[in-house]
Amino acid sequence: MNHGARDMRKRGSLHTPKMTRRAFLHAAMGAAAASSFPYVIPARALGRDGHVAPSNRISVGCIGNGPQGNGVMGNFLRNECARVVAVCDVNAQRREAAKNIVNGHYGVHDCAAYGDFRVLLARDDIDAVLIATPDHWHVPHAVAAAQAGKDMYVEKPLMLSLSQGQALREAIHRHGRVFQYGTQQRSSQEFRLACELVRNRRIGELKTIKVGSPASRESENLAPAPVPEWLDYDLWLGPAPWAPFSDNRIVNHYWWHNTDYALGFVAGWGIHHVDIAQWGNGSDLTGPVEAEGTGVFPRDGFCNCATRWNVILRYGNGVVLDYTDEAQNRHGIRFEGTKGWVHVARGVIEAEPKSLLQTRFGGNDIRLYDSRNHVGNFLDCVRSRQETVCPIDVAIRSDMICHLSDIAMRLGRRLRWNPAQERFENDDEANRMLVRAMRAPWQV
Numbered sequence: 001m002n003h004g005a006r007d008m009r010k011r012g013s014l015h016t017p018k019m020t021r022r023a024f025l026h027a028a029m030g031a032a033a034a035s036s037f038p039y040v041i042p043a044r045a046l047g048r049d050g051h052v053a054p055s056n057r058i059s060v061g062c063i064g065n066g067p068q069g070n071g072v073m074g075n076f077l078r079n080e081c082a083r084v085v086a087v088c089d090v091n092a093q094r095r096e097a098a099k100n101i102v103n104g105h106y107g108v109h110d111c112a113a114y115g116d117f118r119v120l121l122a123r124d125d126i127d128a129v130l131i132a133t134p135d136h137w138h139v140p141h142a143v144a145a146a147q148a149g150k151d152m153y154v155e156k157p158l159m160l161s162l163s164q165g166q167a168l169r170e171a172i173h174r175h176g177r178v179f180q181y182g183t184q185q186r187s188s189q190e191f192r193l194a195c196e197l198v199r200n201r202r203i204g205e206l207k208t209i210k211v212g213s214p215a216s217r218e219s220e221n222l223a224p225a226p227v228p229e230w231l232d233y234d235l236w237l238g239p240a241p242w243a244p245f246s247d248n249r250i251v252n253h254y255w256w257h258n259t260d261y262a263l264g265f266v267a268g269w270g271i272h273h274v275d276i277a278q279w280g281n282g283s284d285l286t287g288p289v290e291a292e293g294t295g296v297f298p299r300d301g302f303c304n305c306a307t308r309w310n311v312i313l314r315y316g317n318g319v320v321l322d323y324t325d326e327a328q329n330r331h332g333i334r335f336e337g338t339k340g341w342v343h344v345a346r347g348v349i350e351a352e353p354k355s356l357l358q359t360r361f362g363g364n365d366i367r368l369y370d371s372r373n374h375v376g377n378f379l380d381c382v383r384s385r386q387e388t389v390c391p392i393d394v395a396i397r398s399d400m401i402c403h404l405s406d407i408a409m410r411l412g413r414r415l416r417w418n419p420a421q422e423r424f425e426n427d428d429e430a431n432r433m434l435v436r437a438m439r440a441p442w443q444v
Helices: 021-035 067-077 092-106 117-121 135-147 162-175 189-199 233-237 270-281 354-358 374-384 392-411 428-432
Strands: 058-063 082-088 112-114 128-131 151-154 179-181 206-213 290-296 308-314 320-325 332-337 341-345 348-352 415-418
Touching (some): 058 374, 067 082, 067 092, 067 128, 082 117, 092 112, 117 135, 128 135, 135 151, 135 162, 151 374, 179 374, 189 270, 189 341, 206 270, 270 332, 290 392, 320 392, 348 354, 392 415, 392 428
Parallel strands (some): 058 082, 206 320
Antiparallel strands (some): 290 308
């Protein structure tokens, strides 16, 4: 879907060369022969038989071409409603590889490759962007995309601070953009079923939600090294504090667990499961009112996020969210009620009583947003201008669970949270942790 009008016609020459009689006869005979065979235009090119015409496809630019970015990009490539037209990465090796993937998929050589996201966003023929950069770049890239009039699919986790998330939420609403958060479990049927069982009180009154997530890891300290020619290291750092380049600093399994760039797996992995906890609890647009917990943090090394945690979050409706690393709570989400329980993880759903899994919902039951494909849902909403299954307001609230957990374990005391005001009550120290400085000139 190209909103920019472009004239694709080639200008003809004013000088037409003379044609000899022999040449004319030869051309006429060829034309007559050709006319005896029908000229077939594929249905795909005309947008018939369920195909999408090229002129109606959504033009997509992909910002961040690491393993996760390329994985999600593959979902866009396989969707006929979209056309990936550009890739962008500060790592020249990755962006060239991504460009080759796109060109190979379409059998063309016209995918553009950029080292600076601002150049990609300046293109008025791009309708939507996939943002799958390191975590510290998610919000700055997304705010810039909204300001440039692009709809966006943003990988999780979303924000490094609540103030960043609030700035993005304001930008999304101000510019009227479609936003899809990369918490794709909401597009998997086992998670929807589990949440519908809970929301319809098939397990009785919900009392406790237990979430178990993979944890961060420890690592060695990193030695400085020369910046390779294929990397724009200053742009990789972007809003993060300046630090000398190290080979492993830009490797996922390292920066995922350093607080300059991420919150660790309390957010990087845990966001998937606490997002489902929010969905099942019916608290998409609110959050806990209290948080307390403990965590274990490395004393040395580059990786400095929590490797163990045990956090209790209490909601105004009386529900308790027990959030730990998976060495304590079982991996996934377990909803416990007064009449039974349901446990769900990727590809797994269990319940007690087991008959719950055979539930057939009626017309008066609560039915949740039914998305069967996360990228497909995003593209559908780009066309319809409706909300996605994971819109910005829901994303902020789910992401905030991770931040409340991290702040509670770092301060080591019970915190009172006001979800309406998005502030801690009577706690200046905790409120200061809702804001994070950004390296100049970057801001949101």
